[in-house]
Amino acid sequence: MLQKALEIQLKCAEFGFDWPDAAPVFDKILEEIDEVKAEVNATEPQQHKIEDEVGDLLFAVVNLSRHLHINPDLALAKATEKFCKRFALVQTFAANESLELKNLSAEELEILWQKAKLSLIQADKVSEEAG
Template sequence: MPQSKAYPQLDRLLSVMRQLRDPETGCPWDQQQSFETIVPYTIEEAYEVADAIARGNMNDVKDELGDLLFQVVFYAQLGEEQQVFDFENIAQGIADKLIRRHPHVFENVTDMSTEQLSQSWDAIKRQEQQQKSAPQTDSILANIPLGMAPLIRAQKLQNRCAKVGFDWPQVEPVIDKVKEEVAEVMEELEKPIHDQSKIEEEIGDLLFAVVNLARHLKVDSETAIRKANAKFEQRFKQVELLLKEQGRSLESSDLDTMEAAWQQVKKLQ
């Protein structure tokens, strides 16, 4: 194996983190944080990494990965203060896990197909979960984090079920299911008195069905909606510019005017 490389900047980063958390000379904001309070920042930083990658700006990717690494270092510092783990424990744990889950690389197990590798990974992961001290469930849907982004979690739930055969083999019935869910939303809207909780439930079913369609078409639903958001944002900003060139503002324009501008922008792209 190649000789290990020293990482002095990692030691420097860990030192900076300790200084930020110092109870006497540290930063008041950093001193007040806990595992729970920094979770939203961690999620935000992960999305900013994904955004930078989508934009293809490698300098931004580097910066955003630094921000995300800082989140890991922050958790490590909190763990060290509570004497439950530190950064070295985190690094050791993931290194051990990767070696354990890749016997075809580290144990010279050869001639495994992609499907066999996936099955081996799942089997090793289940074994790891059974060895944990926390009570385990036999459900194939166990251990999919509730805090995961909903679209990603929906796709993971569906993938788990597909592995045991609970899945349509063709895409046509999946499309039919999407149409069925749209019809059920319309059925609720056609009732004389709207039940908002029921409408929410049907919208949820529709979204779940659309995620399933994306999965069958080998589209990552989270990536797809992120790109759709970016496309809408870009087009709407062009609508704003076009209306401004016409001496109009959004506030002074009616829906027909804005729709005409939208169609004009759309044709140019």
């Protein structure tokens, strides 16, 4: 679906219906985040309204990626892969300390997450230096 959003935005840009550059798209993303928050924090949150606003946010992020010459599908695939690697390390670190993730506090989980992140960054540096 990210690709479809990108294709629609490219077609609209051909007709001149486009932001001049990435700067106003950042503002649009912040506006969409505020709208998501408003729906989530409404007195009676409605799932369909939240879904609409999250969709608008995703559409704006695709627009930003287009302006930055980034393929949104590829960027999301890389982010997902990076997350999976980090989470696998978090699980390994927890298992090495005989910890169950579901029993850890948010702070303890964040410590493991940062440890995994640092470990992968260091591994990438070693790989780059060797390569």
